Amino acid sequence: MIRFHNTLTGRLEEFTPLVPGRVSLYTCGPTVYHYAHIGNFRTFVFEDLLRRYLESRGYQVTHVMNVTDVDDKTIAGAIREKKSLGEYTSFYTQAFLDDMKTLHVLAPTIRPHATGEIPAMIRLIGDLEKKGIAYKAEDGSVYYRVSRFPGYGKLSKKKLDGNIAGARVDVDEYEKEEGADFVLWKAAKEGEPAWDSPWGRGRPGWHIECSAMCMRYLGETIDIHAGGEDLVFPHHENEIAQSEASTGKAFVRYWLHAKHLLVNGEKMSKSRGNFLTLRDLLDKGHDPMAIRLALMSVHYRASLNFTLDGLKEAREIIEKFDNCYSQCLSRLQLAAPGAGSELDLKGALEEIGTDLAEDLNVASALATLQKAVTEINAHLAQLSVTGLAGCVEFFRAVDRVFGFDIAAVAGIPADVKMVLSDYVEARKAKDFARSDALRKQIADQGWLVKDGRPGEPSSVKKIRRVWDVKK
Numbered sequence: 001m002i003r004f005h006n007t008l009t010g011r012l013e014e015f016t017p018l019v020p021g022r023v024s025l026y027t028c029g030p031t032v033y034h035y036a037h038i039g040n041f042r043t044f045v046f047e048d049l050l051r052r053y054l055e056s057r058g059y060q061v062t063h064v065m066n067v068t069d070v071d072d073k074t075i076a077g078a079i080r081e082k083k084s085l086g087e088y089t090s091f092y093t094q095a096f097l098d099d100m101k102t103l104h105v106l107a108p109t110i111r112p113h114a115t116g117e118i119p120a121m122i123r124l125i126g127d128l129e130k131k132g133i134a135y136k137a138e139d140g141s142v143y144y145r146v147s148r149f150p151g152y153g154k155l156s157k158k159k160l161d162g163n164i165a166g167a168r169v170d171v172d173e174y175e176k177e178e179g180a181d182f183v184l185w186k187a188a189k190e191g192e193p194a195w196d197s198p199w200g201r202g203r204p205g206w207h208i209e210c211s212a213m214c215m216r217y218l219g220e221t222i223d224i225h226a227g228g229e230d231l232v233f234p235h236h237e238n239e240i241a242q243s244e245a246s247t248g249k250a251f252v253r254y255w256l257h258a259k260h261l262l263v264n265g266e267k268m269s270k271s272r273g274n275f276l277t278l279r280d281l282l283d284k285g286h287d288p289m290a291i292r293l294a295l296m297s298v299h300y301r302a303s304l305n306f307t308l309d310g311l312k313e314a315r316e317i318i319e320k321f322d323n324c325y326s327q328c329l330s331r332l333q334l335a336a337p338g339a340g341s342e343l344d345l346k347g348a349l350e351e352i353g354t355d356l357a358e359d360l361n362v363a364s365a366l367a368t369l370q371k372a373v374t375e376i377n378a379h380l381a382q383l384s385v386t387g388l389a390g391c392v393e394f395f396r397a398v399d400r401v402f403g404f405d406i407a408a409v410a411g412i413p414a415d416v417k418m419v420l421s422d423y424v425e426a427r428k429a430k431d432f433a434r435s436d437a438l439r440k441q442i443a444d445q446g447w448l449v450k451d452g453r454p455g456e457p458s459s460v461k462k463i464r465r466v467w468d469v470k471k
C-alpha cells in the first residue's frame, strides 16, 4: 500500500489512481525569467523521485510539466533586457532543461509552453464567463469572481469571510490573507506581448495557464498535482477554483507539496548573499549527483537546510556507491570473481520500496540502501559471477528509483581491459615506470585504476564526468 500526505485533506491517504495501473501527474514547471535556484530544484528532485518511485511500482505515469514563458516576471525581464519575450525566455528555458538533465531529472512526458496554449486558456476563461464566474472589469481585464466558488480556500485553509466584495488583484503573485478576485486575462499594456481574445488584446494570468494546460493534457480530474509549498496559495487554490468551477468535477485527487529550502539555516535571498543556483555549485566543482542526493535526502515535507557540510557528506555517500559498483563491475568483467557466494539483494530492494511507500520516506530508504552497500562491500571477495551480476543489477534498480547514475557505465571497454592487464603484468615485474605510464594511459581513456590490497586484484573505475557549465 502506498500512502501520500494530501495537502487538501491534511492527512496521509492510501494512494489509488483513478485508472488502475496509470497515474496522471502534473507538476508546476519553471517560470523562465532567471536560472532556477537550488530551492526550486529541491522541488523538482522530489517530484522526480515521486515519479520514478511510482514507475518502479509498475505504474505507467503520464507526467506533464509546463513552462511558464509568459507572466509578470518574464515580461518584466524581457523589457529590462530589451529583448523579445521569446528570445528572453528561450534562453532560460534551455538553461533550465540543461540543469534538469545535469541533475538526472527525467524529462516530462509532455512539456507544454504557456505561449503555445493560449487558445485553451481563452476557451477556459470563456467557459467561466458563460457560467457567470468570470467578468470583464472596467480596466479591460477579466477577473475570477471568488465569491461564486464556495470551495475557495479549501486547499490553503484560508477563510473567505474577510473578502471585500469587489476587491481585485491583477498581479500573478500576491499574499492577500483573504481571497480577492484574481485576474484571468490581462488587458494589453503598451510594449507588452499580447494575443487576440473575445475581451480584446491581452495575455493570460499565471493561474489560468496551469489549469488550462493540466486539463488539456491530463483530463478534468487528475491523480497527483505537485509543487513547492509556496504555490499552495494563491496559485494552486486558484487552479482549483478555475478548473472545478468550469467542470463541476474534482480537479486533483492528491495534492503533494514540498517544503522550502534554507541555506545555512537562513532563507535564501540575493540580499543575504546566500542565493545559490545549480550553476554556482557546479562552478565550484561539486558533483551533480552529490547535489541531487543532498536535495533529496530530507523528507519532502520537512524543510531542508542546505549546507556545504551536508553536500560533502552526500559526496562521500555517492562515492561509496560508486566505488562499490566499480568493484562489482571490475571483478565481474576482469574475471576475478570469488569462490562462490551470492547475496540476497531482492530483500533490500523490497525494503526500499516499502520505505518509500510511506509518503516517500527517503531517509529510511537511503539508510536501507547504505546498509545493502555495506553488505556488498563486506562480501565482495567471495561473490561468484552470479553474485556479482546480481549486485550490478541491484545498482541498476537503485538508479531507476533514485536517479543517481551509479550504474550508468554498463561495461569496461576492451581497450581499457587490455591496458589494465599490461599494467598488472608491469606491476608484477616491478617495472614501475611502465606501470605508471599505463596508469596514465588508462586515465586518459577516462578510467581510474584502483590497486587492491595485497592478494586483491586491481580494478578500474570510470572517472565521473567533469561538468561543463554553460553560461
Ligand SMILES: [Zn+2]
Pocket: 027, 028, 029, 210, 235
Ligand atoms: Zn502551476
